[in-house]
Amino acid sequence: MNLHQLRFVREAVRQNYNLTDAAKALFTSQPGVSKAIIELEEELGVDIFTRHGKRIRGLTEPGRLVLESVELIMQEIDSLKRIGKEYAAQDSGSFTIATTHTQARYTLPKVVQAFMVKFPKVRLSLLQGNPRQIAEMVQRDQADLAIATESIAGIDGLVTLPCYQWEHVVVVAPDHPLLKTKSVSLEEIAAFPLITYDGAFAGRSKIDHAFSLRGLKPDVLLEAIDADVIKTYVELGMGVGIIAGMAFDPERDRNLRAIPVGHLFGMNVSRVAVKQGAYLRSYIYTFIELLAPTLNRKLIEQAMRGEHENYEL
Template structure:
């Protein structure tokens, strides 16, 4: 057996058992993938996949156990590569970060710039997606670091740590009636057309829950994943926006929009950083975590990656 066979099996599962897509992803031929998988099955004396003709239909019970072992083997192979890179390249390489639009636009610029200044030989690769996609990219090792508010703590394959807390703010044009109200209520907002995030993004579930708890039905006229898009439609007079506070921090004080904190209505949100459990992190990855949050010291992150979540505290 060899690593090529392990990669083919692993990628076949990732590609929903589609061998044509598996071959494309691995830059090889479909017959080559099929042959390698069959050879591995022959060597192990079991079927990893149940088949219908030449098509893979599902993973067998022994195949599930094989896949668990393959995941561990490939994770350690990637760890070996990172160890080699760290000691041979001396703080050089690529840091891949998976994150949502809000984090990429408003939170990451400062720590990324700081990382580049401290480690000029390190390049940054940003991958944007939904929180679930962010988690999966870290699990699949497309990215080494994930950053999002939702979902990251729901995956057993990840270690996620809180970075910082944030709250929502309501934004409206300067001349809007609510601009004269210092402390908004749910009753103030429920009668307004509202513009906010898609339900899977940036704390939207807290917003919905707050209205539901009070048995109020908000009038959400537009949903988006991008805070800048939300603010654009607020400027056009379509409604009151509810966005993350970091989306308005750099807005001019005498600009077109007024922001009012609504953390007292929707609670505090926690942005989390995630790593794959058991992964080897290069020195500049630990430094990046510290740049994101002063609570993410190297020793704490290392204990979290290698141990049980109960072994560390923030």
């Protein structure tokens, strides 16, 4: 049994049981991958994969257990490599953050700027996607951490901790009639065409749920993943916008006005997620503390050990 065999098994599953794609991903030959897997099965005395002819189709029942062990072993191997790299170079290396557009555009710039001042030798990468996609990036070791709203909480294999709370705001033109209302209602908002987020982003589910509870079916004219796009169409007079509060800047958005609506749609919590059992380099702890000062290294390490069930904002 060797590490190459374990890598081949893991990659075969990741490539949807396509050994040709697995071989390409690992820069080796397809026959070599196939032979190594067969040799591992013979050594273990069980079939890891179900087959149709020469093609593998899925995991057998013992194969699922084997894959779980393989994932744990490879994670520990990766951790050992990171430990060596960290102690060889304390303040340099690579760091990949997976996040949504809203976080990348409005929350992270100042945090990233402060981080790069502290760690100028670290090569930082930002990957964007919807919450499900960025969670998978962390699960597959394509990113060190993910940042999004509550939708990344409760995903298998991830440890998530709350960073900060935010509320939605309604954005309108400076002369819009909603600005005359002391406390805007859902019925008043629903009277206008709406421009807001795509269903997978920035608390959209809470918006839909609030209207549904009141039996309202607002006219959602346009959906987007980018608050700047939403604000642009509001400025054109096409409707009322609902965006994350962090995405409104009175100085930058001088042609718009914002109405806080946390009382209608509830508060949202942005969260940071890391892979369960992953080894985090010291500068990753520093980044998390810059993002959310309440999340110190001790608390994060407790969460990684499974001692975070009662921690919320």
